[in-house]
Amino acid sequence: MDFLRPATWEDALAMKAARPDATPIQGGTDVMVEINLDKGRPTALLDLNPVAELSRWSWTAGPAPMLRVGAGVTYTRLIAELGGWLPGLAQASRTVGSPQIRNRGTLVGNLGAASPAGDGHPPLLASGALVEAESVRGTRLIPIGEFYMGVKRNALEGDELIRAVHVPPAAGPQCFAKVGTRNAMVIAVCSFAVALDLRARRAGTGIGSAAPTPRRAHAAEEFLAGELDWDGAGPVDPALARRFGELVAEAAAPIDDVRGRADYRRHALAVMARRALGWAWAEREV
Amino acid sequence: MDARITLRVDGRVRPLALDTRTTLLDALRDHLSVTSPKKGCDHGQCGACTVLLDGRRVVSCLILAVTCDGAEVTTAQGLAQEGEPHPVQRAFLEKDAFQCGFCTPGQVCSAVGMLEEVKAGHPSEVTDDLTGPVTLDDEEIRERLSGNLCRCGAYVNIVAALREEAES
Ligand SMILES: Cc1cc2nc3c(=O)[nH]c(=O)nc-3n(C[C@H](O)[C@H](O)[C@H](O)COP(=O)(O)OP(=O)(O)OC[C@H]3O[C@@H](n4cnc5c(N)ncnc54)[C@H](O)[C@@H]3O)c2cc1C
Ligand code: FES
Ligand code: FES
Numbered sequence: 001m002d003f004l005r006p007a008t009w010e011d012a013l014a015m016k017a018a019r020p021d022a023t024p025i026q027g028g029t030d031v032m033v034e035i036n037l038d039k040g041r042p043t044a045l046l047d048l049n050p051v052a053e054l055s056r057w058s059w060t061a062g063p064a065p066m067l068r069v070g071a072g073v074t075y076t077r078l079i080a081e082l083g084g085w086l087p088g089l090a091q092a093s094r095t096v097g098s099p100q101i102r103n104r105g106t107l108v109g110n111l112g113a114a115s116p117a118g119d120g121h122p123p124l125l126a127s128g129a130l131v132e133a134e135s136v137r138g139t140r141l142i143p144i145g146e147f148y149m150g151v152k153r154n155a156l157e158g159d160e161l162i163r164a165v166h167v168p169p170a171a172g173p174q175c176f177a178k179v180g181t182r183n184a185m186v187i188a189v190c191s192f193a194v195a196l197d198l199r200a201r202r203a204g205t206g207i208g209s210a211a212p213t214p215r216r217a218h219a220a221e222e223f224l225a226g227e228l229d230w231d232g233a234g235p236v237d238p239a240l241a242r243r244f245g246e247l248v249a250e251a252a253a254p255i256d257d258v259r260g261r262a263d264y265r266r267h268a269l270a271v272m273a274r275r276a277l278g279w280a281w282a283e284r285e286v
Numbered sequence: 287m288d289a290r291i292t293l294r295v296d297g298r299v300r301p302l303a304l305d306t307r308t309t310l311l312d313a314l315r316d317h318l319s320v321t322s323p324k325k326g327c328d329h330g331q332c333g334a335c336t337v338l339l340d341g342r343r344v345v346s347c348l349i350l351a352v353t354c355d356g357a358e359v360t361t362a363q364g365l366a367q368e369g370e371p372h373p374v375q376r377a378f379l380e381k382d383a384f385q386c387g388f389c390t391p392g393q394v395c396s397a398v399g400m401l402e403e404v405k406a407g408h409p410s411e412v413t414d415d416l417t418g419p420v421t422l423d424d425e426e427i428r429e430r431l432s433g434n435l436c437r438c439g440a441y442v443n444i445v446a447a448l449r450e451e452a453e454s
């Protein structure tokens with residue numbers, strides 16, 4: 001196994017272009033598990049940790065600035081430093097693995113792994129994030145909805161690396177919910193995120209662990225945009241919340257597996273989505 | 287492929303030549319005979335291999351040693367100062383917070399890292415007020431140590447040991 005250690009981002013891109021077979025490693029909390037379990041050893045590892053700029057975050061320029069979260073920003077730092085702007089993503093991040101995993105693991109590693117169960121995906125889908133992918137050929141911004149291609153497959157080309165994720169700051173309350181056998185260290189049986197945009201009067205959604213890829217619930221989003229009483233005081237109409245839950249469950253395409261049955265996942269999603277909407281809406285009132 | 291690196295382990299400078307595939311855990315145990323970090327699962331689940339890497343708690347089984355060149359590694363062994371146990375180690379002894387002791391070095395390192403995170407105001411999954419200082423009650427202690435398993439089930443006394451630490 002070759003071990004490549006670029007000192008700069010330019011070096012990293014050049015190495016990835018020369019060795020498309022090299023597996024990038026950031027926190028290593030996915031890559032190392034594969035290696036230790038002997039699930040096929042990579043021919044080469046490309047260690048991105050020496051590239052210091054990746055561990056920074058900043059604001060993008062333009063009329064609607066987004067947070068540009070570098071590939072090396074750990075969950076622990078995302079929670080502590082960006083939680084105020086990205087409450088849904090921070091909430092999901094607080095449930096990833098264990099504190100030790102969060103001290104090393106990164107959101108971009110979650111994207112690289114592209115597991116349908118990754119906790120970072122639903123909030124990224126709900127808030128309409130962009131993935132900044134780069135190679136020696138240039139940079140492109142991939143809308144998050146086009147990033148997931150299949151079970152553990154993403155839209156990156158062989159010579160591309162993710163430099164950062166661009167996430168719009170919250171424009172209203174956000175909520176993340178997940179079902180698992182216990183709180184810590186479990187792969188989600190299913191998960192859900194909602195992000196309300198009170199200015200645009202829209203809602204974003206993201207479903208995890210209930211289809212080959214993380215996905216949005218488009219019909220549920222349209223339903224809320226049209227039917228939610230955005231000016232209304234008091235709690236959400238229970239019938240509306242229930243219908244929202246049903247539409248979210250309909251958007252899923254779950255399977256039976258060791259973690260749960262498909263019909264259980266659909267049921268749990270409907271309940272989680274209904275509750276998450278209620279919780280998010282209640283936050284608006286305070 | 288071999289690499290030469292230098293680690294600072296429990297205050298001592300330790301030069302190493304090792305295969306790039308060696309984890310930090312194996313480097314500590316097999317190359318440096320620092321055996322307080324334990325190998326329970328080798329895939330990040332049990333926390334027995336927890337050490338402090340540049341002050342932050344991490345599972346050493348999921349880190350390649352070559353990526354740690356120049357880093358400061360503190361294991362449970364190195365927490366004691368001049369033969370005096372660290373206050374967290376003392377609390378574990380006083381509260382009988384272990385049975386076989388296999389998980390204990392990891393628990394202790396994790397707890398020391400955890401107390402620093404609390405001091406820095408990091409919220410957890412069970413923190414209600416995300417902006418205020420953290421009150422380290424039993425629920426918080428349990429959540430914050432959820433990365434460390436104890437097959438003997440000494441959890442009750444581990445929480446008791448840390449409750450005492452939190453109050454002092
Ligand atoms: C005990 C344990 C519990 C876990 N619990 C959870 C959980 O609850 N929820 C969850 O979502 N995940 C969980 N995980 C999985 C893992 O922690 C996350 O997926 C994490 O986000 C991975 O980040 P990393 O930086 O460690 O990634 P790495 O392991 O470094 O990389 C992961 C993947 O991304 C690729 N990659 C990394 N950086 C880049 C880049 N810049 N460009 C392109 N590709 C890149 C790698 O090649 C690899 O395929 C758990 C893992 C462990 C060991
Ligand atoms: S041996 Fe590292 S977490 Fe179990
Ligand atoms: S004391 Fe035996 S495993 Fe914890």
